[in-house]
Amino acid sequence: MLQLDNISVNYGGFRALDNVSIHAKEGELVVLLGANGAGKSSIFLTISGLNKASTGSIRFGGKELVGMKPSSIVHDGVVHCPEGRKLFPGMSVLKNLLLGAYVHRADKAGVNRTLEEVFSLFPILHEKREVNAGSLSGGQQQMVAIGRALMGRPKALLLDEPSLGLAPLVVKQVFEVIQKINQAGTTVLLAEQNAYAALKIASRAYVIESGRIVMEGDRDELLNNEQVRKAYIGA
Ligand SMILES: Nc1ncnc2c1ncn2[C@@H]1O[C@H](COP(=O)(O)OP(=O)(O)OP(=O)(O)O)[C@@H](O)[C@H]1O
Ligand SMILES: [Mg+2]
Known part of the structure; x- marks a missing residue:
């Protein structure tokens, strides 16, 4: 609550x-x-x-x-997915996602598990994981932003x-x-x-x-x- x-x-x-x-x-x-x-x-x-x-x-x-x-x-x-997405456009999709897991960084296995969940929710992000976030479409960038928030569990x-x-x-x-x-x-x-x-x-x-x-x-x-x-x- x-x-x-x-x-x-x-x-x-x-x-x-x-x-x-x-x-x-x-x-x-x-x-x-x-x-x-x-x-x-x-x-x-x-x-x-x-x-x-x-x-x-x-x-x-x-x-x-x-x-x-x-x-x-x-x-x-309690994780915030901000207005305007606030991605790092010059960084890969994967790096953007991992930033969302910063507070869990000591738990590498857990971070990888959450990453798999995010990729299964957004298969396109798996496909584009090495691509710079800034080159994705608006919708895909929003998926990165939501995915990054989910990485915070x-x-x-x-x-x-x-x-x-x-x-x-x-x-x-x-x-x-x-x-x-x-x-x-x-x-x-x-x-x-x-x-x-x-x-x-x-x-x-x-x-x-x-x-x-x-x-x-x-x-x-x-x-x-x-x-x-x-x-x-x-x-
Ligand atoms: N950092 C700030 N300094 C001064 N005023 C601000 C600041 N941030 C927001 N405001 C003002 O506070 C009010 C509420 O802003 P807020 O961004 O919370 O609205 P919002 O409902 O999210 O609007 P939007 O739909 O445009 O995103 C607005 O009048 C805005 O101009
Ligand atoms: Mg607002």
Whole structure:
């Protein structure tokens, strides 16, 4: 269980998150909907220890994450796949993937096992393992980014806009992979502008506006909500 209680984050004098309380139960796929600048990435950066919360607590598996080092948070099983993929374009696919296993580097056999799992989920990455990540298509680069996060052995995976900028057919593949990862038991927190596709595979969702949670509900509640349909689905 991942639980944020009253998390606030300021960037200088600007309050980007205002008393955000959200949770994901073990095995859930929870979607965060929100327009540009609403605060989705700020939530993820705060969970993963890259942003400092000015108030509130973040608990995972009984432990307080606020104040922990980002590497320790990964080690405990909360792994962030950042917006914009953030690959090392001049490094091979394999090296990019291995970077995700940095906190597990002492466990070579374990790292190799996880790598095999990632390759079986993304056969194309095995094929392209010696190719520079920067020369792959956008969809393949997103697979590297997700694969790298999986190398951290997430119990909870934070996916920040994984479908951004991808062609519709590729978006579909990305959502299928996310669903597969979730069905294999990983808790997923997913920020998406592609609201319909995200809600389709979600257990529950939150809507965030200007740093505040303004709505929450299960998948069907939000899919059928008039405001949500107007603002985020366009139907
Ligand atoms: N490092 C920063 N310094 C100052 N302001 C920031 C910083 N990062 C984000 N912001 C501001 O905080 C607010 C929330 O940003 P955030 O990136 O969390 O939104 P988002 O929901 O992820 O948006 P997007 O859909 O564009 O990714 C925005 O107004 C943004 O301009
Ligand atoms: Mg963002």
